[in-house]
Amino acid sequence: MLTTTVRLDRDLMAKVTLHARRLDIAKAALIRDATFAYVVAIETNERVVREHVTDVLADHGARLDRIEHFLRRGRRSS
Secondary structure: OOOOOOOOOHHHHHHHHHHHHHHOOOHHHHHHHHHHHHHHHHHHHHHHHHHHHHHHHHHHHHHHHHHHHHHHHHHHHO
C-alpha cells in the first residue's frame, strides 16, 4: 500500500474528524474510503456515458443503413 499526504483546511478537517468519530473509524480510513468512492463514481459515470454514446452511434448507423438501402432501391426502380 502506498502512503500520501493530504492537506485540508481547518473546516474540512473538522468535518472529517466529526464524521470519523460518528462512524467510529479512523480519519485516514474515512479519507481513503471517500477517495475510493469518488474514483469508483468517476469510472462508473464514464462507463455509462461510453455505453450511451455507443448505443446512440449504433442507432444512427442502423438509420444510415436503412437510408442507403432505400436510396439504392430507388435507383434500381428508375
